[in-house]
Amino acid sequence: MQKGPGMIRALIGRVPSKASLGVAPAILLWRMWTVSVELLWRDWLVVASIHALLLALAPRASALPTITASVIAYLLGIYIYGQLPYALAALGLSP
Amino acid sequence: MIPGALLMVAANAASILAAAGLTKRLGTGRRATDLTLFLLIRLLLIMSAVLLGGLTHTLTRWALGLTGTAALIMLLVARTHRTLPRVDFREVGKPLLIAAVVVSLRLLAQVWLFAPHLGDAVAYHLPKVGEWVRAGGFTGEMGLHPHVAFPAGFELVETWWVLFLGHDVLIEMAGVEFVALGFAATGALARHVGIGRRASFFAGLLYVVTPGFHLSATSCLNDAPAAALVVTTMTLVAARAPWPLVLVAVGLGVGIKPTYGFALPGAALLAFLLRLEPAVPLNRWAFALTAGGLLLGGFWYVRNIAWYGNPFFPLGSEHVVNPTAVQLGPRSTSLVDNVGDLVTKRLYDHQGAYGANVDNIAGWGPVAFGVGIPALLLGAAQNHRLRRLAIGFSLSLTCVLLFVQNDPWNLKYVFFFPALLIVAAARLAEMHRPVWMLTAFAFGFSFLATILPYDMPPQDLLTLARQTWRHRSALEISEPRIPDVVVGCLGGYRARSYLLYGPDFSRRVVYLRPQSQEDLEETLRLFGIRYLYAAPANADQRAMLDGAVGTLEMRLLGKHVYGPPRDD
Numbered sequence: 001m002q003k004g005p006g007m008i009r010a011l012i013g014r015v016p017s018k019a020s021l022g023v024a025p026a027i028l029l030w031r032m033w034t035v036s037v038e039l040l041w042r043d044w045l046v047v048a049s050i051h052a053l054l055l056a057l058a059p060r061a062s063a064l065p066t067i068t069a070s071v072i073a074y075l076l077g078i079y080i081y082g083q084l085p086y087a088l089a090a091l092g093l094s095p
Numbered sequence: 096m097i098p099g100a101l102l103m104v105a106a107n108a109a110s111i112l113a114a115a116g117l118t119k120r121l122g123t124g125r126r127a128t129d130l131t132l133f134l135l136i137r138l139l140l141i142m143s144a145v146l147l148g149g150l151t152h153t154l155t156r157w158a159l160g161l162t163g164t165a166a167l168i169m170l171l172v173a174r175t176h177r178t179l180p181r182v183d184f185r186e187v188g189k190p191l192l193i194a195a196v197v198v199s200l201r202l203l204a205q206v207w208l209f210a211p212h213l214g215d216a217v218a219y220h221l222p223k224v225g226e227w228v229r230a231g232g233f234t235g236e237m238g239l240h241p242h243v244a245f246p247a248g249f250e251l252v253e254t255w256w257v258l259f260l261g262h263d264v265l266i267e268m269a270g271v272e273f274v275a276l277g278f279a280a281t282g283a284l285a286r287h288v289g290i291g292r293r294a295s296f297f298a299g300l301l302y303v304v305t306p307g308f309h310l311s312a313t314s315c316l317n318d319a320p321a322a323a324l325v326v327t328t329m330t331l332v333a334a335r336a337p338w339p340l341v342l343v344a345v346g347l348g349v350g351i352k353p354t355y356g357f358a359l360p361g362a363a364l365l366a367f368l369l370r371l372e373p374a375v376p377l378n379r380w381a382f383a384l385t386a387g388g389l390l391l392g393g394f395w396y397v398r399n400i401a402w403y404g405n406p407f408f409p410l411g412s413e414h415v416v417n418p419t420a421v422q423l424g425p426r427s428t429s430l431v432d433n434v435g436d437l438v439t440k441r442l443y444d445h446q447g448a449y450g451a452n453v454d455n456i457a458g459w460g461p462v463a464f465g466v467g468i469p470a471l472l473l474g475a476a477q478n479h480r481l482r483r484l485a486i487g488f489s490l491s492l493t494c495v496l497l498f499v500q501n502d503p504w505n506l507k508y509v510f511f512f513p514a515l516l517i518v519a520a521a522r523l524a525e526m527h528r529p530v531w532m533l534t535a536f537a538f539g540f541s542f543l544a545t546i547l548p549y550d551m552p553p554q555d556l557l558t559l560a561r562q563t564w565r566h567r568s569a570l571e572i573s574e575p576r577i578p579d580v581v582v583g584c585l586g587g588y589r590a591r592s593y594l595l596y597g598p599d600f601s602r603r604v605v606y607l608r609p610q611s612q613e614d615l616e617e618t619l620r621l622f623g624i625r626y627l628y629a630a631p632a633n634a635d636q637r638a639m640l641d642g643a644v645g646t647l648e649m650r651l652l653g654k655h656v657y658g659p660p661r662d663d
Contacts, residue, residue, distance in 0.1 A: 020476075044442065044443065044464070045438065048468055048469065048472065051469050051472060052472050055473060059476070065526075065529075065530075066529075068469055068470075068473060068523070068527070068530070069529040069530055069533065071469045072465055072466050072470075072533050073465075075464060075465040075468065076461055076464075076465035076533060076536070076537055078443070078465075079443065079444065079461045079464050079465050080540060083443075083444045083445060083544070086447060086448035086449070086549070087448065087449065087543070087544035089448060089549075090448040090449065090544070090547055090549045090552070091543075091544075091546060091547060092552065092553035092554075
């Protein structure tokens with residue numbers, strides 16, 4: 001916990017990991033409930049929730065940097081998959 | 096042209112030296128924050144100069160240029176040039192330096208080749224600039240769009256960049272000023288959370304190529320400037336700069352766009368969270384700048400009270416027909432819809448190409464989305480300064496989304512938020528080499544994808560590039576060249592009237608507000624108008640136009656321009 005008096009300061013120091021354990025599964029369930037199965041693989045909220053859960057459950061795991069880099073690569077893939085055709089079209093390069 | 100260019104160089108040099116001198120007196124002692132402060136003070140000075148020139152009707156290249164030259168001589172005599180901020184590029188490293196040079200050169204090419212073209216800019220932001228430059232001061236005529244009375248702080252900077260040359264070829268430099276501010280402010284925020292100089296420089300660069308922010312800056316829209324000022328405000332608050340200096344940023348921001356003001360609760364919360372950190376001592380010189388900043392911010396609202404009895408005119412004025420309605424006040428349904436849209440759809444940028452208005456997308460780019468989100472999740476748990484920034488930025492985001500209606504373009508009001516995600520991304524990139532490589536890849540994608548906005552297809556850019564710089568105008572992409580020095584403009588929110596002034600402001604634009612067909616015909620005859628630009632806003636205007644065109648035997652020459660029966 002960070003130094004400093006007051007409840008607000010203490011809360012701010014603790015919220016992320018505690019919140020992750022509560023919020024991430026809720027978001028995950030919400031997305032699984034509302035998004036069709038074939039689209040779940042490219043739902044950033046699902047990816048971020050799983051990532052947040054891993055961070056909260058194993059904050060000192062040695063594989064965490066690799067997992068985080070993989071999550072980033074995956075999200076970048078999702079992003080470029082959808083934006084690339086528009087970007088190419090704007091540059092006059094679409095087939 | 097050459098005297099104008101020399102006066103422009105002198106006036107800019109004077110404002111740079113004066114800003115450097117003031118920053119030396121008022122600085123926070125932190126290099127990155129002081130660079131942000133320096134750029135902010137320079138903007139304050141040039142905006143104040145144009146405001147003063149506009150009010151006193153001395154808005155001419157000679158008045159501003161000679162005053163600037165005199166100030167430059169005095170500043171050089173006082174050896175103010177020794178106070179210029181120094182950036183040690185050795186700390187940045189060669190690859191990032193090359194990337195920065197490439198991004199800068201690309202920006203300059205965009206400034207040179209792009210001509211004002213986007214609807215909002217040419218319909219209601221820039222017609223004021225045209226009137227001011229032609230009249231040498233502020234006038235009551237601002238154009239036909241219902242939004243012409245909105246605050247025009249950014250137009251002051253645009254006027255600065257067209258006044259000396261009497262030409263708009265450099266008008267996008269106004270946006271570049273704020274790109275530089277966004278770069279410095281994001282870099283300073285990165286330093287605040289403990290990132291090294293190299294990665295902080297990278298953070299600044301990443302923010303510059305954020306698609307919506309970048310393309311807004313080169314499209315003469317004021318959303319990027321407003322965003323840069325939100326980030327600047329956060330930077331000054333995070334540095335615990337004295338309140339008078341923070342109020343300079345607030346004044347400039349509110350004077351550019353009211354949406355800036357919606358983000359202020361986040362800055363206030365950040366100030367509260369950081370209240371126990373050591374503050375920069377107050378310097379009484381700062382109060383002089385505060386006065387200037389608040390004048391620049393308040394001027395437009397006071398003017399609107401004086402002219403219309405309503406500081407937010409036309410918002411809240413029932414009798415005004417406003418087809419492009421804007422929300423006034425908070426609305427919980429807007430917040431729910433806006434957050435839902437952002438989170439579940441638009442954050443992906445999958446519903447359209449990049450552009451300044453980010454139609455149906457967020458325009459935050461791959462770095463904010465792909466790297467920033469996981470990096471913020473990790474960083475907020477590890478770094479208390481980043482966590483507090485996240486809380487402040489999130490409140491700002493929430494407040495803006497509470498105050499703006501749900502439409503396809505509203506996320507251009509929150510271009511400041513990617514700065515937070517980018518700071519988190521840069522922090523993680525600094526810690527993990529693979530993340531640095533992925534971020535560099537995303538940077539490359541953003542750079543390439545922001546060469547052109549979707550609203551300027553390659554063939555339009557080619558048309559502009561083929562024109563000589565003196566004649567470069569987006570009007571001639573779809574309309575014929577208008578040979579006369581006076582042109583009529585009929586319409587409303589769709590009338591792209593700025594284009595009618597010509598790039599050198601040589602054409603007088605007569606704004607037509609006819610009550611009847613006969614009234615329209617009489618005005619055209621009275622002013623000797625042979626060429627008429629018409630984009631009727633309603634059925635009445637369409638009927639008047641059709642009648643007058645028939646009576647006067649005018650013919651349609653392009654999409655909107657009518658001319659005499661035969662060119663003579």
